[in-house]
Amino acid sequence: MQHTILLAEDDEDIVKLIRLYLEKEGFSLLWAKDGVEAVDIFENNDVDLALVDIMMPRMNGYELTKKIRETSSIPIIILSAAQMDSNKIMGLNMGADDYLVKPFNPLELIARINANLRRAYSLQSPQTAQDEGKITVGDLVLDTHLLTLKKRGELIPLTATEYKILIMLMKNPGRVFTKMQIYEEVNGEYLSSDDNTMMVHISNLRDKIEDDPKSPCYIKTVRGLGYKIENI
Structure with a gap:
């Protein structure tokens, strides 16, 4: 192609x-x-x-x-x-x-x-059987077929990068991922030692999914390690 x-x-x-x-x-x-x-x-x-x-x-x-x-x-x-x-x-x-x-x-x-x-x-390729359907964490519902995210029924627009990060976190609630692990999952390989790019993507996600981005309930920072999503 x-x-x-x-x-x-x-x-x-x-x-x-x-x-x-x-x-x-x-x-x-x-x-x-x-x-x-x-x-x-x-x-x-x-x-x-x-x-x-x-x-x-x-x-x-x-x-x-x-x-x-x-x-x-x-x-x-x-x-x-x-x-x-x-x-x-x-x-x-x-x-x-x-x-x-x-x-x-x-x-x-x-x-x-x-x-x-x-x-x-x-993200647009056919999903395997175990990936089919919807992933629910708290009020968040991620549809892996339609590639949409809803919170309390309201559609939340995401970039492709944000989708990839959120799929990784929502499939593994409670698991801590380092910034490098997330970067490699999103891009396929680690190309930069600059953490700011990933920090901004996480910040943008919080702005979209959290009731209070300054006191997040979903995406938690584990200091010195990375990020995880809480199944509230």
Whole structure:
């Protein structure tokens, strides 16, 4: 299966480099030089993953990510020269799945693309008999067929990354998982020693499923170890 990648980037030298490596790996590339053009391409094509620069004309990468997330859960990887944690956190809070700082090794970019695609499309693959049906933890009901989460009957929208994390935790209530274990489950392999990415995903999940995210009842932090979900 050939995957189609949307690249929103205004630096043509970077575009040429990424195109060279993506096409070598068999990907189809759709290029947009600004955020507005990227929205148009996204809405009129079947896109499997988006690579998004932050600083672009007309619509920046944060706004583009938020726009894509209104209708789609495709993997989004932000590419940016901004190295501050605040930039990463903002991108992830907008709905991005990953964040790669420029300049980057093109081979690492390919690895991250493949990892995010594996994670996203494994969610859509047929479930085994033991995985069929629904997983219930407290007021949370996760449907592994429809890939939906409901809390007290209300549908809660999740990104593909959030689904993967929640499935892992809800299938194993009470079990503690390290950040590395969760990262490897979500992406297929551990690509970064930066814990902030996983911390932001957990924070976003708490914002969505907890009555009081500052005093969570479901996703608990086990200090020095990792995270677990409580069957309340």
